[in-house]
Amino acid sequence: MIELNHVKKSYGSTKALQGVSLTLETGKIIGIAGENGSGKSTLLKSIAGVGKIDSGSIRIDGTAVSRKHAEEIAYLPDADMFYSYFTVEQLFSYYRSQFADFNELKAKEVLDFLEVSPSSKMKNLSKGMRGRAKMAATLGRESRYYLMDEPFSGLDPMVRADLVKGLIRFTDLERQTLILSTHEIREVETLLDELVLLKNGKVLAHRHLDEIRDETGMDMVEWMTKETKAGARG
Numbered sequence: 001m002i003e004l005n006h007v008k009k010s011y012g013s014t015k016a017l018q019g020v021s022l023t024l025e026t027g028k029i030i031g032i033a034g035e036n037g038s039g040k041s042t043l044l045k046s047i048a049g050v051g052k053i054d055s056g057s058i059r060i061d062g063t064a065v066s067r068k069h070a071e072e073i074a075y076l077p078d079a080d081m082f083y084s085y086f087t088v089e090q091l092f093s094y095y096r097s098q099f100a101d102f103n104e105l106k107a108k109e110v111l112d113f114l115e116v117s118p119s120s121k122m123k124n125l126s127k128g129m130r131g132r133a134k135m136a137a138t139l140g141r142e143s144r145y146y147l148m149d150e151p152f153s154g155l156d157p158m159v160r161a162d163l164v165k166g167l168i169r170f171t172d173l174e175r176q177t178l179i180l181s182t183h184e185i186r187e188v189e190t191l192l193d194e195l196v197l198l199k200n201g202k203v204l205a206h207r208h209l210d211e212i213r214d215e216t217g218m219d220m221v222e223w224m225t226k227e228t229k230a231g232a233r234g
């Protein structure tokens with residue numbers, strides 16, 4: 001379980017997170033949504049232990065988050081040029097050297113499923129293919145938590161659909177939790193158990209998708225639009 005308590009983070013005068021409190025249970029697929037600049041990446045970085053928070057606390061399975069957690073959490077950053085001079089195979093060797101939980105066989109299985117050649121150089125791959133290779137490396141880790149920052153960004157709908165299939169197939173929700181930020185809510189709606197909606201560094205809502213559908217009859221995009229407008233007024 002991941003627990004955030006009044007987490008604040010600023011970059012200079014920009015308040016990226018303004019007192020975020022959240023409980024994210026294990027064994028779930030959780031989406032983080034919100035407008036540009038609402039704090040999604042900052043939230044994921046903070047949970048992954050790669051960015052320091054200013055105040056508040058983050059606990060993972062009861063322990064305060066630290067850089068040590070970066071080794072236990074498979075974090076997929078939003079950066080596009082990812083180890084550009086490596087071939088995919090070399091990227092996997094690098095992961096094997098860095099992460100004790102890296103299962104190269106699984107990474108290769110995901111790569112094969114997503115139809116990317118292991119001998120391709122990252123920088124020579126199209127953005128879509130690079131996105132698949134990054135996801136294979138991430139899912140190759142047997143971590144309890146996968147944190148993915150905009151894994152579908154800039155990819156065409158067919159690639160996005162393939163990646164969603166890969167996520168379903170290669171995440172074991174008996175023991176793993178997947179938290180991903182995305183603007184492509186429609187494509188992941190079927191995948192998600194819960195949605196956290198951020199606005200201006202605050203949690204506007206955190207709901208189970210079933211509840212939203214049952215209570216409002218709306219789809220996620222309609223619901224998010226309504227909540228975001230209500231949040232702007234309130």
Ligand SMILES: Nc1ncnc2c1ncn2[C@@H]1O[C@H](COP(=O)(O)OP(=O)(O)OP(=O)(O)O)[C@@H](O)[C@H]1O
Nearest residue numbers: 011014015016034035036037038039040041042043
């Ligand atoms: N390294 C940084 N230096 C200065 N400001 C930053 C930095 N990183 C983020 N910010 C600012 O913090 C706020 C939150 O940014 P963040 O990237 O977390 O939002 P986001 O919801 O992921 O945005 P997007 O959807 O555009 O990726 C924004 O105003 C952003 O400009």
